[in-house]
Amino acid sequence: MNNDLLFDFNVDKAAKTVYITREFNAAQSLVWDAFTKAELLDQWGAPAPMRAKTKYMNFEVGGRRFYAMISPDGQERWSVQEFTSITPKTNFKMYNAFSDKDENRELPGSDWDYNFSEQNGITKVDIVIYNESFERLEKLLEGFKIGFTMTLKNLEELLATLS
């Protein structure tokens, strides 16, 4: 992909906070849609060969997205995202927690803060994740594990089928 696009990933262990910054070669309104519309989120929101499936999404303050990450062997890991603040095209905040398939949440979860800004046709997304504990972070990763064993080649093939 475009290697000129910024990707920053920093962890402040003491503050239990993860900072992620990424630039995208697209207009802010399109990137905003990719992060806030279920049909687009499901196309990129899980690292291949995992896939994301949104059961429903109410993108409004107090609304929820209920979705699963599904592994190739069909295992589902459900999560509930509750939107706590929305400033269209610029910022949204949510509270993310794992749940069972009936939407019963396992608390505590983590706080997510997304910021969007555009300059010269490049959109920058800043994500701040505050985790109550490392164990939450560990759980966040559990669902992804299969993804790591994929070779880069397999991954590229999968990505090619997406485009």
Added chain:
Amino acid sequence: MKQDIFQAIADPTRRAILTLLAIQALTPNVMAEKFDMTRQAVSKHIKVLYECELIKPEQSGREIYYHFNAKKMQEFDHWLAQFRQNWETQFNQLDHLLTTIKKQK
């Protein structure tokens, strides 16, 4: 109860203890002296650090020396590296998607 490594590291005194132990193994008494704390206070910190395996005790004669367990810290960093990798993978997928959508327009 198993201690959480994030909670363990979040405390400034415990981070200071780890920094010191990374240089040399120490007995609880020496730690108490260095940090000007009661032996009791030190014991509490040791307990937390020990339970999440960030330090290891080693008996030497009548004394117990605590060592920094670098492996555990690496494990933690390894988790974070994987977390970063996931995001990288997803963002690359999003790059593809954005390109596709732009072409369709």
